[in-house]
Amino acid sequence: MTFIAKFSAAAAANRSQLCVGLDPDPARFPAHLRSKADAIVQFCKGIIDATADTACAFKPQIAYFAALRAEEQLEEICNYLRANYPAIPIVLDAKRGDIGATAEQYAREAFERYGADAVTVNPYMGFDSVQPYLEWKDRGAIILCRTSNAGGSDLQFLNVDGKPLYQHVAQLVADKWNTNGQCGLVVGATFPNELAQVRAIVGDMPLLIPGIGAQGGDIEATVKAGRTAAGGGMMINSSRAILYAKTDEEKGEDFAQAARRVAQETRDAINLYRN
Amino acid sequence: MTFIAKFSAAAAANRSQLCVGLDPDPARFPAHLRSKADAIVQFCKGIIDATADTACAFKPQIAYFAALRAEEQLEEICNYLRANYPAIPIVLDAKRGDIGATAEQYAREAFERYGADAVTVNPYMGFDSVQPYLEWKDRGAIILCRTSNAGGSDLQFLNVDGKPLYQHVAQLVADKWNTNGQCGLVVGATFPNELAQVRAIVGDMPLLIPGIGAQGGDIEATVKAGRTAAGGGMMINSSRAILYAKTDEEKGEDFAQAARRVAQETRDAINLYRN
Numbered sequence: 001m002t003f004i005a006k007f008s009a010a011a012a013a014n015r016s017q018l019c020v021g022l023d024p025d026p027a028r029f030p031a032h033l034r035s036k037a038d039a040i041v042q043f044c045k046g047i048i049d050a051t052a053d054t055a056c057a058f059k060p061q062i063a064y065f066a067a068l069r070a071e072e073q074l075e076e077i078c079n080y081l082r083a084n085y086p087a088i089p090i091v092l093d094a095k096r097g098d099i100g101a102t103a104e105q106y107a108r109e110a111f112e113r114y115g116a117d118a119v120t121v122n123p124y125m126g127f128d129s130v131q132p133y134l135e136w137k138d139r140g141a142i143i144l145c146r147t148s149n150a151g152g153s154d155l156q157f158l159n160v161d162g163k164p165l166y167q168h169v170a171q172l173v174a175d176k177w178n179t180n181g182q183c184g185l186v187v188g189a190t191f192p193n194e195l196a197q198v199r200a201i202v203g204d205m206p207l208l209i210p211g212i213g214a215q216g217g218d219i220e221a222t223v224k225a226g227r228t229a230a231g232g233g234m235m236i237n238s239s240r241a242i243l244y245a246k247t248d249e250e251k252g253e254d255f256a257q258a259a260r261r262v263a264q265e266t267r268d269a270i271n272l273y274r275n
Numbered sequence: 276m277t278f279i280a281k282f283s284a285a286a287a288a289n290r291s292q293l294c295v296g297l298d299p300d301p302a303r304f305p306a307h308l309r310s311k312a313d314a315i316v317q318f319c320k321g322i323i324d325a326t327a328d329t330a331c332a333f334k335p336q337i338a339y340f341a342a343l344r345a346e347e348q349l350e351e352i353c354n355y356l357r358a359n360y361p362a363i364p365i366v367l368d369a370k371r372g373d374i375g376a377t378a379e380q381y382a383r384e385a386f387e388r389y390g391a392d393a394v395t396v397n398p399y400m401g402f403d404s405v406q407p408y409l410e411w412k413d414r415g416a417i418i419l420c421r422t423s424n425a426g427g428s429d430l431q432f433l434n435v436d437g438k439p440l441y442q443h444v445a446q447l448v449a450d451k452w453n454t455n456g457q458c459g460l461v462v463g464a465t466f467p468n469e470l471a472q473v474r475a476i477v478g479d480m481p482l483l484i485p486g487i488g489a490q491g492g493d494i495e496a497t498v499k500a501g502r503t504a505a506g507g508g509m510m511i512n513s514s515r516a517i518l519y520a521k522t523d524e525e526k527g528e529d530f531a532q533a534a535r536r537v538a539q540e541t542r543d544a545i546n547l548y549r550n
Binding site: 023069096124125129130150159165168169 | 336341344383400424
């Protein structure tokens with residue numbers, strides 16, 4: 001099964017366009033977990049078990065693991081996902097970008113070592129820096145297009161022949177790079193107009209949309225701008241708002257129950273505006 | 276000491292503008308090393324000991340380690356470099372690019388975990404994706420500008436207000452991002468004219484220049500295009516041509532001696548054209 005088919009099936013089964021981001025920050029873990037040697041694994045497994053039926057994808061952010069010397073824990077988490085929730089795709093958020101021979105190594109890292117279904121990739125070095133990922137025919141490459149950070153405009157909004165650079169990237173991927181239906185694009189939620197312009201360029205291509213929740217993007221505007229004609233095609237990511245949800249102490253919620261509540265609310269809020 | 280000062284001192288001490296890239300590929304190791312559990316560490320230590328007095332920097336490419344689950348070996352190699360050759364800067368070639376909170380994690384990975392002096396960074400997400408590295412005042416960020424791969428032109432050569440995108444990146448870094456003299460640029464050797472145009476834009480800023488050796492860039496043209504007025508400012512990288520140098524069997528050379536010979540020849544060839 002291709003990455004795109006796996007994403008579509010998970011989205012349909014869970015009625016969800018919500019991607020749950022896994023950005024483990026031990027300083028924000030519940031106190032009873034913090035002292036444990038395998039705190040990262042325990043925390044992520046708790047989040048995964050609590051939210052798997054609300055999600056169309058999980059997105060581990062590799063930087064959080066790399067800073068903590070926790071690559072083995074990331075392997076364990078990916079193994080756990082594949083063993084227990086094989087229908088939910090894993091998107092490794094690594095934003096790799098390097099030339100061919102080196103990109104082959106990064107593809108092995110993402111797809112062989114971690115068993116990810118897709119990986120985020122930076123377009124600055126061009127098609128031959130993306131192509132090695134596409135050699136893995138059942139996997140996907142989700143290419144940065146328009147990012148939700150303040151500095152995103154520094155390059156992405158430069159005027160290229162009358163259009164901003166990010167629209168050229170969307171067009172390039174749609175017309176030339178997506179030769180086998182394996183590509184998606186990263187487009188932030190903070191600029192709904194621009195999200196709508198990308199959707200108009202790329203048809204039904206899946207969009208990974210960060211920037212709701214802690215980053216402040218509005219769900220209604222995001223969904224109306226990002227949906228396909230069929231009301232789908234989005235992996236709307238939320239990480240910190242779910243992982244570190246404020247628990248309802250009167251109800252005796254633990255971190256995983258709180259995460260589940262916020263994930264369900266977010267999934268449902270997205271679904272309100274899909275059609 | 277800042278990264279730039281450390282680079283300049285190493286370049287002067289070793290009369291070298293040669294950066295030795297560490298891209299370990301066990302399939303290309305000498306037969307007697309291949310079966311050893313710590314083959315990567317032994318191979319890299321052999322290369323380092325043989326070439327340290329010919330180099331102005333070492334550049335480990337993290338993808339090769341990540342694909343092999345060899346982050347601990349990379350730590351050991353960086354520790355070895357700092358302990359034995361503290362005057363030679365370590366440039367971690369990671370080409371990271373992500374938003375602020377995530378970039379902080381990647382900066383910790385590069386500078387705290389691996390103890391690198393500088394890291395390569397992708398500019399596509401803008402200044403706030405670079406700024407977290409610059410918080411480490413004695414370290415450097417070397418930003419992708421014009422890359423040596425065939426697909427490099429896909430984005431970097433797009434016409435932005437009459438100039439190619441890579442020149443805008445060079446100008447942005449020189450004028451705005453390099454607030455504290457911590458930045459360098461990656462500019463490939465395969466297009467000497469473009470290298471000269473970047474040099475004209477950025478003054479004495481250090482340039483990391485891949486693309487000679489296995490990638491085919493011409494040394495004379497590269498040096499004449501990339502040198503500063505004082506004949507320096509370059510980290511001209513060679514990886515595979517040094518690491519996997521053909522040994523002279525009549526002389527009974529081993530891989531490290533062959534690497535040393537090619538590194539010296541390359542360093543000397545660069546020096547021929549510096550002034």
